[in-house]
Amino acid sequence: MKQLAVVIAGASVAGCAAAILMRRAGHKVTLVEQKAEIGAYKQLCTHFIQPSAVGLLASLVPHGLESLACKTHAVLATPAGIIDAGGYRHEQADHALNLPRRVLDPLLRAAAIQAGVHLCLGRKLVAACHAQGEWTVRVAGSSDEQSMKADLLVAADGHSSTLARLLDNPASHYPNERASFFVSCAGVAGIAGAGSLFINHGEEMAFLYPQPDGSALLSCYVLKERAAHWLAARHPQALLADWAAQVKYLPRIEPGMMRGPAYRYRDYPSLWRKPVHAGCAFIGDAALTLDPMSGVGCGFALQSASLLAQSLGTSESVDEALQGYGQAHSKLFAAHAKGIIADSRIGASAQANDKIQALIHSDPELQAKYLSLTGRLIQPIEFQRAVLNRLARFSTRGPGATVSTSTHHGSQP
Ligand SMILES: Cc1cc2nc3c(=O)[nH]c(=O)nc-3n(C[C@H](O)[C@H](O)[C@H](O)COP(=O)(O)OP(=O)(O)OC[C@H]3O[C@@H](n4cnc5c(N)ncnc54)[C@H](O)[C@@H]3O)c2cc1C
Numbered sequence: 001m002k003q004l005a006v007v008i009a010g011a012s013v014a015g016c017a018a019a020i021l022m023r024r025a026g027h028k029v030t031l032v033e034q035k036a037e038i039g040a041y042k043q044l045c046t047h048f049i050q051p052s053a054v055g056l057l058a059s060l061v062p063h064g065l066e067s068l069a070c071k072t073h074a075v076l077a078t079p080a081g082i083i084d085a086g087g088y089r090h091e092q093a094d095h096a097l098n099l100p101r102r103v104l105d106p107l108l109r110a111a112a113i114q115a116g117v118h119l120c121l122g123r124k125l126v127a128a129c130h131a132q133g134e135w136t137v138r139v140a141g142s143s144d145e146q147s148m149k150a151d152l153l154v155a156a157d158g159h160s161s162t163l164a165r166l167l168d169n170p171a172s173h174y175p176n177e178r179a180s181f182f183v184s185c186a187g188v189a190g191i192a193g194a195g196s197l198f199i200n201h202g203e204e205m206a207f208l209y210p211q212p213d214g215s216a217l218l219s220c221y222v223l224k225e226r227a228a229h230w231l232a233a234r235h236p237q238a239l240l241a242d243w244a245a246q247v248k249y250l251p252r253i254e255p256g257m258m259r260g261p262a263y264r265y266r267d268y269p270s271l272w273r274k275p276v277h278a279g280c281a282f283i284g285d286a287a288l289t290l291d292p293m294s295g296v297g298c299g300f301a302l303q304s305a306s307l308l309a310q311s312l313g314t315s316e317s318v319d320e321a322l323q324g325y326g327q328a329h330s331k332l333f334a335a336h337a338k339g340i341i342a343d344s345r346i347g348a349s350a351q352a353n354d355k356i357q358a359l360i361h362s363d364p365e366l367q368a369k370y371l372s373l374t375g376r377l378i379q380p381i382e383f384q385r386a387v388l389n390r391l392a393r394f395s396t397r398g399p400g401a402t403v404s405t406s407t408h409h410g411s412q413p
Pocket residue numbers: 009010011012013014015032033034035042044045046047048049050123124125126156157158159161162163180265268283284285286292295296297298299300301
């Protein structure tokens with residue numbers, strides 16, 4: 001394909017990744033970001049990068065990723081016992097990363113500039129019009145407005161995407177029945193060199209992520225009534241610590257160990273938009289925002305950017321590239337998204353969930369598959385097949401038996 005003029009709205013994970021890859025492919029890329037500082041970053045994120053995206057991320061930032069991040073792996077604490085990814089290695093990738101957004105976001109922007117992307121900070125995309133195969137977009141700064149032309153327009157402008165609103169690409173909303181709190185903690189015992197803990201605690205979940213500076217990030221996904229009670233309290237951090245003390249496998253965390261604000265949300269529905277609409281490509285959260293409990297958003301943002309760049313690289317025209325991208329997006333993410341959306345509901349199948357966790361725990365092959373699923377290295381169907389094979393081998397019900405495989409963080413449709 002000829003060299004394209006590309007305008008991308010949003011210089012965060014998805015936008016920077018797409019910009020770097022397209023610039024490397026020879027296109028002329030302008031990246032428009034409403035935040036004015038190169039060091040600005042998304043605060044509402046626990047920045048666990050799934051194994052499925054680690055290799056891609058490493059290919060985008062030239063040097064030193066591993067010295068800035070904490071190399072880690074999932075340790076899943078289920079009602080049946082611990083499943084530790086430290087004991088398994090998948091052929092495609094072998095670890096996850098805890099990489100704070102205050103490091104990741106500026107790192108990606110610097111890599112974009114280094115690749116030759118034109119980064120326009122402090123400019124918000126406010127209008128877009130497509131006529132005769134060409135885009136005209138308007139971007140507003142603090143005191144002026146300018147217009148830009150493009151052959152390809154990419155929306156990487158996050159879950160409340162301006163471009164989705166301007167181009168009328170509404171999201172399907174899916175309920176999330178948990179609220180979330182997370183806080184940085186210092187002096188937590190036994191986390192050095194440890195994996196990242198994902199703990200099922202009844203209908204709630206706790207996560208403990210070791211960080212590059214030796215601290216740990218505690219995050220929890222709790223019932224909304226509990227969150228409302230914490231929010232109404234004078235010392236919510238004390239209630240959070242009390243709750244954490246009840247969670248099996250979590251080291252002791254006192255309120256005095258908590259540093260900085262406890263970030264939170266009361267409601268965070270999953271949003272799903274068409275990845276291609278009105279001739280514009282939507283990537284990252286702008287196309288698919290999923291329950292943060294699944295920990296897939298940054299990885300999927302990187303991977304969707306890569307799918308778009310790959311499709312451009314193998315197509316003869318922008319239309320063909322967009323069509324290919326739309327198909328590839330569904331193929332890679334739809335089944336994961338359906339499972340994650342199902343896991344955002346509470347109480348549907350607690351008993352079946354316990355059974356499936358026990359089954360996984362009993363079989364090393366299923367454990368490995370489950371970890372690959374939670375790391376988004378395989379499709380849900382591959383894990384489901386492994387479960388059915390396991391049941392067919394050992395169940396009197398035979399190979400036709402079905403089982404609910406809805407599990408937190410390893411979601412199934
Ligand atoms: C509580 C919480 C915890 C999370 N934890 C994890 C985790 O552990 N692991 C993980 O992988 N994911 C996690 N996520 C999800 C992750 O944060 C997002 O999926 C990810 O940031 C999506 O990246 P993005 O580039 O698509 O969008 P964003 O990071 O939202 O970036 C959008 C960018 O577009 C810019 N923008 C918006 N509108 C305009 C405009 N009109 N013009 C110009 N610029 C614009 C914004 O300023 C922003 O920089 C979490 C999310 C939440 C809420």
